[in-house]
Amino acid sequence: MKKNILLVAGGTGGHIWPAISFGSWIETNKKEFNVNYVCGARLIEHEIYKSVNIEPRVLPIEGSPFSGANISQKIHRFLTFFISFFRAQRILRELDPVICILFAGYISVPFMLLCKFNKIPIVIHEQNAYAGKSTRVARIMKIDIFTGWEECNPLKNGTFTPIGVPVRTFKKYDRKDAWKKLGFLERLPKGIIVVGLTGSLGSVSIKDKISKMAKKEKYKKWIFVLPGVSDKPEKIQNNVFLLPHVWDASLLYSLADIAVARGGASTLAELGSLGIPSVVVPWREASDDHQFSNASIFTAENAAVIWDEKRNLTDFENKLAKVYKIYQDPSVKNNIRLYNSANRTCESFWLALSLKIERSAFFGSGQEHKS
Template identity: 25%
Template sequence: MTERRSYVLAAGGTGGHMVPAAALGVELARRGHHVALVSDERGVRFPGLFEGVETHVLPAGRLGGGPLGYLKAARQMLAGRAMARKLYKQLRPSAVIGFGGYPAFPALAAAFSARIPTVIHEQNAVLGRVNRLVAGRVAAIATSYDKVERMKPGWAVKTHLTGNPVREAVLALRAKPYPMLEEDGLFRVLVTGGSQGASILSQVVPDGLALLPVQFRRRLQVTHQARVEDIEMVRAKYQEHEIPAEVATYLPDMPERLAWAHLVIARAGASTIAELTAAGRPAILVPLPSATDDHQTANAREITEAGGARTIPQRAFTAQELAKQMQKLGLDTKALENAAARARGVGRPDAVRDLADLVESIHAPKAPVGKVQKTNKNGRPAYA
């Protein structure tokens, strides 16, 4: 039986940080450990995550805004660090695990000063800013991709490929077959811009679908997640084109929608890629060009090179280009099923288990850490 321990998860307020943190929290709790979350106001209120988990809000400034902005951010981070140190005296955590985002920084800084072991998890294919700031001081770095940019060579010895944890409901889709697609049956499309939506998808996708051959277009059934400010425009476009579509600002049943879809049109955020590869769903990806260090383009590279997705840069994402790519995939049932299998092939379904093993192992570095560090030819953890 595993010794009961206390762990603190520190994450920023976006879905890309919060979803894997929540998945790890569930796994650690299942193993009998106490779990607490520290984040910002957005993170502790993130819908559908961390129910029943002890949560704490820490002040954490975001760098920017010139000298005054940096000064304000520094003051907030120092205040957050002081609050975290006080919290650790109560929780006595065995480790603090950071998932990136500015709210994670004060929690990790407090752990360094209190000599509490630390682990960071990087969801993207480019090491994020906060993780770069702390990577030299943490005990272990967990990555979601075999190749991660902005990593220093000296960190390799403590870097472990675990994958990006997804929700259990999404992981369960891996055991289910790709939905049968008949030549004259419904073709179900899921459009999502991630937790914050994407206006470019709302502007282009309805018009792109309208350019498909009439026999293909009549088979479409669309679920489209849109920003609040775009939703009426998107609904009007689908109605104009006579394409059946459900349009919403938030999809609480995303795992069910993913199970239902034959094709996903999406941004290339870390959680989106992890869920596509866990479930085995082909996709057309439009990376966010303003993402820090262009990390969404890097995220899309593995699944695209494997043949599980087609990536279209936003500058080239037009209605005509979308219709062309849709026809290449959707008019050939075998090609679509093959793309689904290739997407599934680059998934890392044991990510949450391997990350939890790594977190527990920092107390016994001669055992599981070495096993997690080894990888097989596909880049997945290989256990001796």
Template identity: 35%
Template sequence: MTQHVEKERVPFLLVSGGTGGHLWPAIAFGGWMERHCRGHQPVFLSGQRKLEQEIFQACGVPYLSLNIVGSPLDFSATNLLQRWYALGGAVRTSVKLLKERHFGAVLLFGGYVSFPMLLAALLCRVPVAIHEQNAYAGKVTRLAAFFRVPVLSGWSACRPLSRDFFTCVGVPVRRFRHLQNSEAWNTLVRGVVFREGPTILIFGGSLGSRKLEQLVRNIAQLPPFREWTFLFVTKGDNLPKVVGNCVFVPQRWDPSPFYSLATAAIVRGGASTLAEMKDQRIPCVVVPWVHASDAHQLWNARAFVDAGGGVLWQENESMAAFGAALLHVVKTMHGRTGTSNDTTSSESERICEHLYEKVIALTMKGDVPNGRTRTHAQEPS
């Protein structure tokens, strides 16, 4: 295990890995704890993928890492035997960490790195809970529910679990700054004149989406949309480029300028992306990735639409339906309020506080089979 943090006793271990969809809620919740919870400073644990390193480093957040790079529960992987061998070492390392550092609770945010820590927490009888960002629970969450580990869900649905097996708390999101259009545009695209009219953000998640990009480039050339600006968040470090009404800007870890400019957005169905759009009140056309495991992006999209966040369009539908969905979210759903320079929303703060209170209630007071008794729990300041 690689040491990235100073040796200090902190009561919460936050575990996340894989993609930004698992990492950002953990980082957001940890930041809230640092601001509001005296004595309950978090320690982060992740894997060793490049994306994980980049995100933590971009946030200036120290973390511990396990020597594991993929889920042993992904039976389609070509290196499955190697992953199971790495899992054994990761479990042993996790057990050692829990025995050396007396954490009051372990909170899992999903991703492959949560699996060994779940097993370690159960073996060591350390209080543990898991936050599930998706509307369809991942494999580790379903395993945790089997062992009666408290499941805290980001949405009102957490299929295939019944309501008795999870508690809805919402998805913690990052802090954002709302910028004026000119400031946001100049931050992203220097030397290009900002066009008045709708600005549509196209975001394929932390891993990008070439197929989604091509879909939108085709629709952008149709007559109803030629005066709009389509702002693509792309992978790589190339300079921004303009092709007609399509502007391509490199991905950045602080999306505040993107969100400030967006009239509406076209996004994949990642849970954290949708939670951020909901938090920023940006209406969306959601195009779920058809190869997402357990169709979780489709379930996320349905939960998002049910919450009034936008329109679902699937890749087997017509381009005409896609154009109609985009016109609908811009003309009938756009109209954000509260566009001040505040860096965080009251809803995001409420979600973090609710999550914290549930972790305290479910794990630190001995209310679950795997939890040790705790006589005192620090309340939010």
């Protein structure tokens, strides 16, 4: 009988895609295990999982109880957070997992506490270069921490294990096919294609800045594709095309010569593994400014530069010019640290977990111990 592995990931794509990536690797390479997922109640979470035909179990959490917009929302979140403990306990009883792998974020907390209580093996993967609150709590609880980067402030070296961010396997489409599948009615224009990758929440501010810049004569033969900022595929300028959310990122990566991306760890790991030169625009309102931390490490080791949104468009154009020079250099990919690293990360992560999993599978889970 197959043993269950539980992956807990919710909130945004930055937490969910690494979990799906690692889960897919397990399903392909370790067929003696069943992979199960848990997410929160936000619509965006369900859209992401649905896009890859996964039906996760759901906790009624829609956000951190500490970040509500007003008192009413905070009270509601605290209540759903409390209810989620009972739902999480039921999930653990049903699955009796050999290990629970948390992908950080507020949804991790109920499982963190319950797995400790039930003596179920548990680890947490922190995607960002600055540890979130749940990961800092995990450190206090002496839960093994695996990280996406060599640094994970404010944690001290030696208290975590750098492993990388699990990345999806991407299909390489012919450009014309990718363009058509994205839903554009126009023929694929000729020229350099810049794709905006602004995360599962999108970014209207980046769309507005790029649209303004794209009107200049020197970008007349450039094409800018911006997903997540429209309800339908549409052309708003001669060289600016908008899209709704695109969950099959293979289509976007097949088009991209250059990317303009937010500083989410999952997106950066994907760009690095594919060797796509990038301008990284960290969202400075992210908790603990973790996107800037991610971007700082990423740009030091990959074909990318950072642009601060508070700077003017001329500065952005200068950054884009630098990345264009990188794009023109065919030798760059050989010097990108993350290039072609997707499978290596999952293999390393599994190797690090295997001893815990083997012990749990041999001795039985913590719930069997307690019964």
